[in-house]
Amino acid sequence: MPNNNPAGERDLARPPRHIAIILDGNGRWAKKRGLPRTAGHAVGAETFRRIATYCKNIGVEYLTVYAFSTENWRRPEGEVSTIMKLLGKYLHEAIDTMERDHIRMKVFGDLEGLSPELRALVQKTDEISRRYEGFQANICLNYGGRDEILHAARRYAEDYAAGKAEGELTEERFSGYLYSAGIPDPDLLIRPGGEVRISNFLLWQCAYAEFYFTDVLWPDFTPEELDKAIAVFRSRDRRYGGVKNP
Ligand code: FPP
Secondary structure (H helix, E strand, O other): OOOOOOOOOOOOOOOOOEEEEEOOOHHHHHHHOOOOHHHHHHHHHHHHHHHHHHHHHHOOOEEEEEEEEOOHHHOOHHHHHHHHHHHHHHHHHHHHHHHHHOOEEEEEOOHHHOOHHHHHHHHHHHHHHHHOOOOEEEEEEEEOHHHHHHHHHHHHHHHHHOOOOOOOOOHHHHHOOOOOOOOOOOOEEEEOOOOOOOOOOOOOOOOOOEEEEOOOOHHHOOHHHHHHHHHHHHHOOOOOOOOOOO
């Protein structure tokens, strides 16, 4: 079974290799201030920038965030279009940062549901990412965990039918069909915003992740909050279904 840390040992000096975050609470943050929900998303995008920079600086290798789910299309049209505009603006600006700091950025999700402009930006960030090896940020966009697994199963079935999938279908091989192919599973999943559920996020990949929930709303999430989550993560005993010192 694929396992980032087969010995199940905690390395107290190192941060988690891969952190996943469900960005939640933007709307409530704005409402509390008498602002439109979209203002919360704008601040949330800045929070993402700050947290991604912090993750890179402390040696986290991968940061994956849930920005827009396959279900989020049900929101009012104005809110959806503002989120899409913000994402476009963010990706556009990120291109310069990626080149300057040698950062990789990927989008996980069903790209066919996105506008041609966003798809072009995703293609560009993919191209740049192939050139570098450092910190990688993954933005889940038009993403659903079940949808990802189905998508992977369909692609595997196509390869199988075409005679391109010889040998046994293992967990490792199946993982290669997910959007996250080649990336280690998240060690720590953080959900700000007070809800205690996974909401169809990285269902396959979070099999052994440690979960951290906080009432802090995403726009208020700071590097200090991330430090708290990492401290809790470090205090956990990860056994991957095994036992320690039997
Ligand atoms: C959840 O808060 C947030 C979203 C559905 C959108 C997140 C999108 C962004 C922050 C835009 C840009 C993102 C990046 C990564 C650049 P909510 O609206 O569900 O909040 P609520 O639960 O308080 O209503």
